[in-house]
Amino acid sequence: MTTTQQIKALREMTGAGIMDCKKALEKTKGDIDGAREILKKRGFAKAEKKAHREVRQGLVEAYIHTGGRIGALVEVNCESDFVAHTDELKGLAHDLAMQVAATAPSFLSSDGIPKEMDPSEDCLLHQPFIKDPQRTVQDLITETIAKVGENIKVRRFARFELGRE
DSSP: OOOHHHHHHHHHHHOOOHHHHHHHHHHTTTOHHHHHHHHHHHHHHHHHHHTTSOOOEEEEEEEEOTTSSEEEEEEEEESOHHHHTSHHHHHHHHHHHHHHHHHOOSBSSSTTOOTTSOHHHHBGGGSEETTEEEEEHHHHHHHHHHHHTSOEEEEEEEEEETTOO
């Protein structure tokens, strides 16, 4: 039997809807990890359906690391101005700017990178997320797409460090 506490905990972990959490928990007979995996797969399926949609709205987020010696700018695009002003997109953009400042990726994705480079280090979308290394940055974006119901893309980013060109 699925409890309200289990549904609430899964919802807090995934951001999925209450009924989605309940159905996933029922399917896994209360196994939260299994339910989380089901919701993750469902989120990827939702994200794939939205991948072709055009993104013309969004925001630019700046992050300045403590001490002011490193900073990053990230442009994150979505489909509507409404979603651009949600806490979910603002939080995603902030986390992405922090990721860029911390890890200094050279490329957005692995498209066209030299073979000697490691996508998990050099490509923003393939890097392990600094707040949860079990997920990639792309996983984080996909989860946000599932939450807000719109396509989201990182258009570009820049990192600045004092004394570096």
